[in-house]
Amino acid sequence: MKTLFKYISSIFFSICLVLFFIVLMLFARELKDVPDITQANLQDPLSSEIYDKNLNLIATVGAEKREYVSINDIPKNITEAVLTTEDSRFQSHIGIDPIRLIKAVLVNIRSNSAQQGASTITQQVVKNSLLTSDKSLQRKIQEAYLSLKLENRYTKDDIMEMYMNKIYYSDGQYGVKTAAKYFYNKELDQLTLPQVALLTGMPQQPILYNPYDYPKQAKERRDTVLYALLSNNKITEDEYNNAVNTPITDGIVEKTKEERANQHSYNPKFAAYIDQITKELKENQNFENIKDPLSMGLKIYTNLNPELQIYVQDMLDNQSAPMRRHASQAAISVLDTKTGLIEAIGGGKNYKAGGYNYAVDARVQPGSSIKPLIDYAPGIEYYGWDSQTTFSDTPYQIAGTNFYIQNWDRLYHGTVPMSRALAWSYNIPAVRAFETVGYERAKHFAEKIGIPVSKDEPTTAIGGNVDGVSTLQMAGAFASFGNKGYYNKPSTIVKVFNANGKELPNMKEEPVKAMSEETAYLMTNILKGVLTSNGTSPNGKVANFDMAGKSGSSTFDDSAFYNHGIDVVNSTKDSWMIGYTTDYTVSVWQGADMVDSAAKALSSEQAQTTQVIMADIMKKVSDKKIPAAFEKPAGIETKNGVEYSKERNTETDHMYAGSDKDAVYQAAIAQKQRENRSPLTTVFNSLTNSTQSNRTQNQANSRTITGNNNRTPSTINQNTRR
Template sequence: MTRKKKKRNIKKIILQIVAGLFLLFASLFICAMLLFLYYAYKAPKFDEAALRDQLPTKIYDKDDNLVTELQMGQKRERVKFKEVPDQLKNAVLATEDNRFYEHGAIDFKRLTGAVFSNVSSGFGSQGASTITQQVVKRSFLTDKKSLERKAQEAYLSYRLEQEYSKDEIFEMYLNKIYYSDGIYGVKTAARYYFNKDLNQLTLAETAYLAGLPQVPNTYNIYDNPEAAEKRKDTVLYLMNRHGRITKAEMEEAQNQDLSTNLVQRTAAQRQNLEQNDPKYASYINVIKQEIRNNKEFEGKDLQDILTSGLSIYTNMDNNAQTSLQNNTDNMNIYKNKYQQAASSIVDTKTGALIAISGGRNYKDVVDRNLATDIHPVGSTIKPFLSYGPVIENEQWSTGHRIQDEAEYDIHGIKFRNYDKQSHGLVTMRDAIRRSLNIPALKTFQAVQQEAGNDAPAKFAKNVGLNYKSSDLGPSDALGGSSSEFSPLQMASAYASFGNGGTYNEAHAIRKVVTQDNETINFEYNSRKAMEDYTAYMVTDMLKGTFEPYGTAYGSQIPGLNLAAKTGTGTYGDETYIKYNLPENAAKDVWIVGYSPRYTMSVWMGFTQMAQYGENSFVGPVEQSLPKELFRQVMSEISPIDGADFEMPDSVERSGGFLQVKGNPDNNITTSIKPNSNNETVRDDSRAVSNNRYKVIRSQPTTEEPATTERKTIEKPTTEAKTVEKPTTERATTEPTTTQPATTQPTTTQPATTQPASTQPATTQSPSSNSTRP
């Protein structure tokens, strides 16, 4: 009886233990499931967009030729499943997931072996990820090894296999895998390492590429050739073990040296894959700006946009872009690392951006684009604030005469020409081609008095030159104060003159085509900015810039009709004093010119002052360098066909000058009273003062020709005696090296008045009232 009772007790205990274990395992299972569900709930959203590979953006020129690609840090070329050779499929499957087509999202047989290994050797010692899991990890997750990440990986893998076929998942894998050196995708890797298509790879090369992604940097053949060879041999062994190649094929491939067909690359080449086409960097910078401003891409990250496989069709002229950047980089004129040049070229008729250089050796992201940055524009503003508005509103003829003066006082502020001389009565055409300051100021005042104080600002706004205030002062009219614009803006503005008065905003992109063949069009501003007679008459006057005594004389191109305006800008007075700079030193130098085909702007200057001011100014000879760059590039890109600007019916010639048809202009402007609105002359705060006097320098204060054309503006304070900053005087005779010695230009100025020199001759001692205190 006792023995039977004991047996029943033992059975009861066993049943209790079994039940306890069952409950324990059930509880653990339930806890595990709850934890799995919790982790799955926290998993990233199953977003199909995340499964798409980061594809490069392709850039096409105006002729729809592919010129470059934007990899955005990931060099990748996509391959479709049907293009993958069987040899590559076998190599990848044997290495990564031999039973891929037999199991589901998770290979439980392989997982079991990995679990025992992890228990004995520690978590993470052996992985069992399937190809599906690897796609999920690269699309949604990180490489962090944790239970949470593994649970999320399993959940998302099941989701992936519900949505896509095995072949589609295999294709995703081949395009997502990293192959070191910034290379993604097996097709890109084949070209990068061996310069071959996938179907041209040898078995040894295929095996290497199949094994490289496991530890890409360790197996990189450039850094570790021995490790690369061993990895190749391992993959070949696995292919033979799983019956995907014969032993003879394995041994033959193992004896092949991978370096036989390897593309030789230097360390620098491997690190700068994104800089293969530096000549396009400035243009690409503008493309990015236009992408950001397009409403179709509003709120999207630029990195995501440019890695979505876009095709961007631009207005770039490949030859012009190459010419411009090469000439900018290779000019032997730079004094120090702060001296720079920037330029823009647009189509005169359409405003299409043909070429752009943001600076010498420009690198996108690293450098500021100096062609889209603003700079003081100097006298290049005169056609927009003085001469254009007066023709538009008052219909002055190009022969309208203006009384020039050696010194012009506007309520205590004294303005002068670059040579401090009076040139008597000068025609408007002569005044602009020689860039005289006083006639420009008087014309500016005449426009404000007759057409309204805001008339100059309105005219400038119509061509894309927007001022914060429409109440402009004399220093604005000479390129100082708030007259600061970019080379790109100036090119578009001047193109309006060459285009019969129609303004077209500069634009790089014609259209964008997405990976799904959706076309996104880009809009830009286009409007009538002025009357056609204004555009043509200003153009005719600016053609004189290339004539004798013009500020760009010597830069003309035979067979090419050009119109242009030059400009010069200076530092503030405090900088001249602090660094003891010479009077003829300039900070900014410009030329903006156009033909019936192209409009080109060139700015040269300094991004900052070097220590002690060393070599941080442009001297007299160097101030002609923008004109040299303009001439060189325009000569290389322009058709020399003699095409000229077409005179509209609204214009007629009279006595060698142009006038609005039916509106003869015989007036002579001898004096203009300052407008009451100009009582306060803004000087951009570029002033220096002491207890004896105050000198105010309008920015810029001089203008052409080859030397600094900078006027000194003085304003007496408590002292009755006027003291001005000394300048370098100019000889009144023309140097024979750049100008005709005896031929005088046709003007209405008195016979005794000589035209200003375009080169410095001798330096005169400043007079007593020109000494520095």
């Protein structure tokens, strides 16, 4: 029996020894990259630096607003409030608090959620100074280990002083002394009890408990702190009652949105671009759960073209030539066609940091500029259409209504090829192309190039019911035509290094093959016609540049006339022009930010400047360098004088199978039309296009082309000339 016991004991001991070494190895592995506790590492985070495309430092941002205060100068009532709320056993634990940890686990298990945390003040100092906010096991092990080391190396007062100067209060404010001045314009010893309670509670969720933005939540958090003080006999019941009945706004310094946003120092003309950098950082997975990435001592290398950015923003602010002065808004986005990297962002007239960025955030109707994206390019990609594929331009009544789609010239043109339908931006052929492609197929194609489509209606085809787009979205979409079918999500950021000099991964999304190179080439060749005398936007052409583009516009509905006296026939609501070369893509929008006065309507002269602005900026960004021509891909063949792709994309063949929108069926029609087409057909279409140009050019120059996405008379018009 003893022998058996010894044998079992030996096995048990061996197992324990093996487990011990496994755990030891696990901890050793997790701690191998643990940072050192040094004075430099414990210093408060550095501000971040932003560099332009020429590697010049153009902004130091995220500089923490912090006025350091010694622990000896912090009133006792403030430290007591913090300890009572955050870490009541701070003076007795060793950096980690097993009792609090067990309690937190039990509470969270009971509630089936993470309602209570277990981090001590020491652990929070370690996390804010040495680690990230990542909730991985490795980070938790490192945090516990470093907390023990920190307690061994520094006194409790030292650690408390670090904490009180590191905690974040939102709006770029760090440290209790800074927060007291920012929110109350007071020294620490001048704060009232409810003010102390608010500042004590805010760091738990500084954004949510900001009294400027969320006064209700801020009061609830303040009152929680007051109750904790009452429960621990730190204040009397009378003090508690008086404090909880004090308005949360009591003593708060009033600040405008601009005053709160203006926490950084840089050329104000860069504000729209830098705001987009901030947005991209916050959306990036590297900064998940990070309150303020710009306060992490980053080095951010961008594609900002400083001269162009100043030029673009100056044009908007001063409404200088070629822009014409008007009361509504405007936005501009400029991309590198090949990379999708943003050269400049004109966020709106007189843009201020933290403002509404019309180039990025606006969602306005694209008008006819949407036609290549959802009507024609999908047909080239999935059906094998070419520039001479024809569409019926005859009366079109919207099913179930008395409304008719109408062209800008109020005429019907019989059977027209795609090249002429796009060059002259006719509506009816576009609607028929959209119907033939099918909503699901158009949506599939458009979303691959960053354009949302959610309404299956005829007017979607002409920009009337698209979800709304920004100049940045449209620039990204059209750049994919100029980039051989590859879509790059527009981005300001080239690369980012953390405070330790390590480059962060995945800062920019990888290019997506959105369409074939052949589709991009064929679409580009067609859109070159838009910028000629046989198209709607000859003023968008830059001499000697191989470039393509598309205009678009929308008009006001009749309520604008009844409510504000706007001439809905001869006024434009949204005016668009997007142009691209192999080097750059420029997207320009001018239009009514809100319909509240007749002054917001663009006149004919004002709307016509949109294409001129695009061409002007294209020349500026190209800096006198003529771009390389668009290359013909190997998959292009020619039949009867017309280029087409010898292969089509079959990925949507499962859609609409067996119907008129069946891709195999439509591809056969396209092929048959190509085979039956004689060389004379192309010549005839070209001559017809030239005749159309001569017949309508004077008309186009003498009046505004009307259009309306939301009209209620018996016809629906859409401006397709701009």
